[in-house]
Amino acid sequence: MRKPRLMTPGPAMVPEDVLLELARPVIHHRSAEAKDVIVEVTAGLKEVFCTKNDVMILTSSGTGAMEATAVNTVPPGGKALVLNAGYFAARWASICKAYGINAVTLDTEWGQPVDPDAVANALRQNPDTACVMGTLSETSTGTGHPVEAIGRVVADSPAVFAVDGISGVGAMECRTDEWGIDLLCVGSQKALMLPPGLAFVAVSPKAWEKIDAFNAHSFYFNLKAARKKAADFDTPYTPAHTLILALRAALRRLREEGMEAVWERHRRMSEACQAGVVALGLELFSSRPAEGLTAFRVPAGMKDSDIRNKLAERFGITTVGGQDKLKGKIVRIGHMGYTDEMDVIGTLAALEMTLAELGRDVEPGRAVTAAQQVLIGARSAAGVG
Amino acid sequence: MRKPRLMTPGPAMVPEDVLLELARPVIHHRSAEAKDVIVEVTAGLKEVFCTKNDVMILTSSGTGAMEATAVNTVPPGGKALVLNAGYFAARWASICKAYGINAVTLDTEWGQPVDPDAVANALRQNPDTACVMGTLSETSTGTGHPVEAIGRVVADSPAVFAVDGISGVGAMECRTDEWGIDLLCVGSQKALMLPPGLAFVAVSPKAWEKIDAFNAHSFYFNLKAARKKAADFDTPYTPAHTLILALRAALRRLREEGMEAVWERHRRMSEACQAGVVALGLELFSSRPAEGLTAFRVPAGMKDSDIRNKLAERFGITTVGGQDKLKGKIVRIGHMGYTDEMDVIGTLAALEMTLAELGRDVEPGRAVTAAQQVLIGARSAAGVG
Numbered sequence: 001m002r003k004p005r006l007m008t009p010g011p012a013m014v015p016e017d018v019l020l021e022l023a024r025p026v027i028h029h030r031s032a033e034a035k036d037v038i039v040e041v042t043a044g045l046k047e048v049f050c051t052k053n054d055v056m057i058l059t060s061s062g063t064g065a066m067e068a069t070a071v072n073t074v075p076p077g078g079k080a081l082v083l084n085a086g087y088f089a090a091r092w093a094s095i096c097k098a099y100g101i102n103a104v105t106l107d108t109e110w111g112q113p114v115d116p117d118a119v120a121n122a123l124r125q126n127p128d129t130a131c132v133m134g135t136l137s138e139t140s141t142g143t144g145h146p147v148e149a150i151g152r153v154v155a156d157s158p159a160v161f162a163v164d165g166i167s168g169v170g171a172m173e174c175r176t177d178e179w180g181i182d183l184l185c186v187g188s189q190k191a192l193m194l195p196p197g198l199a200f201v202a203v204s205p206k207a208w209e210k211i212d213a214f215n216a217h218s219f220y221f222n223l224k225a226a227r228k229k230a231a232d233f234d235t236p237y238t239p240a241h242t243l244i245l246a247l248r249a250a251l252r253r254l255r256e257e258g259m260e261a262v263w264e265r266h267r268r269m270s271e272a273c274q275a276g277v278v279a280l281g282l283e284l285f286s287s288r289p290a291e292g293l294t295a296f297r298v299p300a301g302m303k304d305s306d307i308r309n310k311l312a313e314r315f316g317i318t319t320v321g322g323q324d325k326l327k328g329k330i331v332r333i334g335h336m337g338y339t340d341e342m343d344v345i346g347t348l349a350a351l352e353m354t355l356a357e358l359g360r361d362v363e364p365g366r367a368v369t370a371a372q373q374v375l376i377g378a379r380s381a382a383g384v385g
Numbered sequence: 386m387r388k389p390r391l392m393t394p395g396p397a398m399v400p401e402d403v404l405l406e407l408a409r410p411v412i413h414h415r416s417a418e419a420k421d422v423i424v425e426v427t428a429g430l431k432e433v434f435c436t437k438n439d440v441m442i443l444t445s446s447g448t449g450a451m452e453a454t455a456v457n458t459v460p461p462g463g464k465a466l467v468l469n470a471g472y473f474a475a476r477w478a479s480i481c482k483a484y485g486i487n488a489v490t491l492d493t494e495w496g497q498p499v500d501p502d503a504v505a506n507a508l509r510q511n512p513d514t515a516c517v518m519g520t521l522s523e524t525s526t527g528t529g530h531p532v533e534a535i536g537r538v539v540a541d542s543p544a545v546f547a548v549d550g551i552s553g554v555g556a557m558e559c560r561t562d563e564w565g566i567d568l569l570c571v572g573s574q575k576a577l578m579l580p581p582g583l584a585f586v587a588v589s590p591k592a593w594e595k596i597d598a599f600n601a602h603s604f605y606f607n608l609k610a611a612r613k614k615a616a617d618f619d620t621p622y623t624p625a626h627t628l629i630l631a632l633r634a635a636l637r638r639l640r641e642e643g644m645e646a647v648w649e650r651h652r653r654m655s656e657a658c659q660a661g662v663v664a665l666g667l668e669l670f671s672s673r674p675a676e677g678l679t680a681f682r683v684p685a686g687m688k689d690s691d692i693r694n695k696l697a698e699r700f701g702i703t704t705v706g707g708q709d710k711l712k713g714k715i716v717r718i719g720h721m722g723y724t725d726e727m728d729v730i731g732t733l734a735a736l737e738m739t740l741a742e743l744g745r746d747v748e749p750g751r752a753v754t755a756a757q758q759v760l761i762g763a764r765s766a767a768g769v770g
Contacts, residue, residue, distance in 0.1 A: 004412070061622040219484070220452045238572070
């Protein structure tokens with residue numbers, strides 16, 4: 001028997017009742033019934049994103065939301081400041097390049113958080129920046145960036161602040177309006193507990209001003225067209241309506257749990273996972289870990305694929321390795337969305353056994369015990385890293 | 386009790402076993418298991434499209450496939466010839482406009498088929514045309530265009546032939562390679578029997594030459610990036626993988642039925658529906674009806690909404706009205722994908738009762754009988770229109 005556990009930083013596991021929504025007969029997306037669903041999910045997304053801003057629903061991966069954000073906000077030849085600290089942050093720059101946007105990058109070492117003071121400096125040096133493009137949770141390094149502090153810096157400038165919250169929102173505190181996030185990009189397949197296929201952009205009035213100032217080279221991802229339809233709880237093109245029905249079910253779960261509790265659950269799982277990893281003598285990759293995933297360095301003398309393959313084959317647990325320059329150097333464990341404390345403990349137990357079987361000197365139970373101590377509050381978060 | 390029947394030209398009904406695929410636990414899209422699925426669906430799509438060309442899988446509505454086609458094939462300032470004969474054909478021109486492509490439109494009256502000779506003329510007048518953009522089945526008017534004959538005309542020119550086959554492919558014969566279709570755009574929610582959320586583009590070597598000749602302003606819909614990943618049965622960004630699992634199930638059904646039989650089923654349903662509509666004294670809107678839907682004019686003195694609302698409320702049958710300048714003027718009945726002869730007969734019976742209840746002089750059973758005569762072969766297709 002193989003019982004799969006998808007401990008990846010997206011796609012993440014989906015609750016059974018949400019999956020069953022997907023199996024319901026398709027309804028017409030222009031029907032009154034479909035409109036009622038859009039009304040409800042729009043309100044629900046605003047709660048999850050902590051925003052009163054407009055929320056656009058796109059049928060695409062999260063990258064589509066990033067593209068919509070970039071091309072609608074910065075005209076060709078305009079300037080964007082990309083807070084480049086990982087594989088996905090670099091995608092902002094790639095999108096800019098494809099559309100002739102002048103992307104100035106503020107490079108931060110992978111695994112380190114972006115420094116808000118450095119952002120302030122960069123903005124002083126580039127006062128014509130139209131948009132600062134950052135990341136809440138950098139999935140490639142498992143780093144959480146200080147978005148609240150960066151938001152304060154950007155708010156003092158004429159630039160808007162765009163945040164890739166794809167693997168962050170729902171897994172980490174994110175107060176869109178309070179923190180001055182003008183364009184928040186979110187994907188369905190992470191902490192929102194859905195399969196991939198939907199993306200969202202929350203757009204502030206400050207962002208709409210930029211967007212209204214020019215005609216973007218964009219059709220499918222045109223935010224003005226999306227706003228026009230969203231005002232009537234509709235979408236410009238046929239949406240992935242089955243996923244929107246599932247979204248309604250997922251949002252009802254989040255509302256019932258409450259966002260404060262959802263964030264707290266992820267914080268607990270994150271700290272427990274970190275404690276377990278550290279107790280095994282492994283090194284966390286990030287100096288400021290994100291709360292939806294834990295990345296650790298592959299120990300000297302071991303191969304990441306050996307670790308991940310054994311986790312998968314022996315224990316049914318899927319994890320991911322590193323991307324780009326981190327290929328082979330880290331292992332990433334996701335704990336977001338429909339994941340609970342027992343999933344984290346099970347994964348740590350499997351990791352202990354995996355490392356022991358691969359010949360590393362590991363005392364079984366050590367990681368599990370360390371995680372348990374966090375979960376019962378016997379060990380403070382501060383004592384973990 | 387309300388038993389819904391989605392007789393719309395997309396989204397169309399989805400088989401129960403395909404819906405259940407959607408409820409399966411999410412797997413990681415970069416896993417070996419996921420790759421096997423992409424291998425199988427890529428082969429299956431090629432069979433359905435009758436092509437040996439590369440097939441790209443996009444997570445978007447069909448409009449995304451059209452945008453990918455336009456922006457990757459024609460550089461800004463380049464020329465496209467749009468075969469403008471309906472609401473969706475006009476979308477080609479809108480996409481071109483958004484991206485600075487010079488769209489020359491060949492206008493055909495809505496409901497009439499595009500004339501291949503007129504296309505030849507237009508190409509002679511515009512020898513610098515990079516791409517001819519046409520439609521297999523114009524969903525807004527219920528018209529099937531002579532794509533095979535147009536393809537022969539375009540093949541003689543340096544231009545490539547792009548076809549919106551979104552509501553056509555699977556419902557009408559479409560031999561991509563034989564007919565010289567260089568870029569075929571297809572959506573998931575029509576005759577492929579899936580919910581909305583996936584789109585496909587089949588790209589010929591002649592089209593790749595155009596695409597390779599410049600760097601398109603495109604990131605999410607960049608076909609070069611898609612080709613690079615497709616070579617390894619992967620996608621550039623996280624795909625709507627749940628829908629791809631369902632696609633595998635739907636393609637297995639199509640393969641089992643066989644494309645010739647699938648086309649023949651749609652032809653039969655189409656002729657039966659037309660015969661029924663005509664038997665009620667109603668006027669078909671199109672002079673060359675598509676085979677996935679039937680459009681008829683709203684009779685003088687009646688309102689389209691009265692007809693459609695009664696069909697929906699009394700009989701659970703969803704149809705659609707006209708779009709844009711046809712608003713209020715036509716009713717469209719879809720019969721594509723997971724639709725059978727009994728669905729068509731039921732819809733005609735409901736239409737008879739609806740018209741009778743709305744005060745029209747209708748003899749119950751007339752439309753049903755006419756449809757039955759077609760279905761048992763007692764009445765030839767030629768005698769219908």
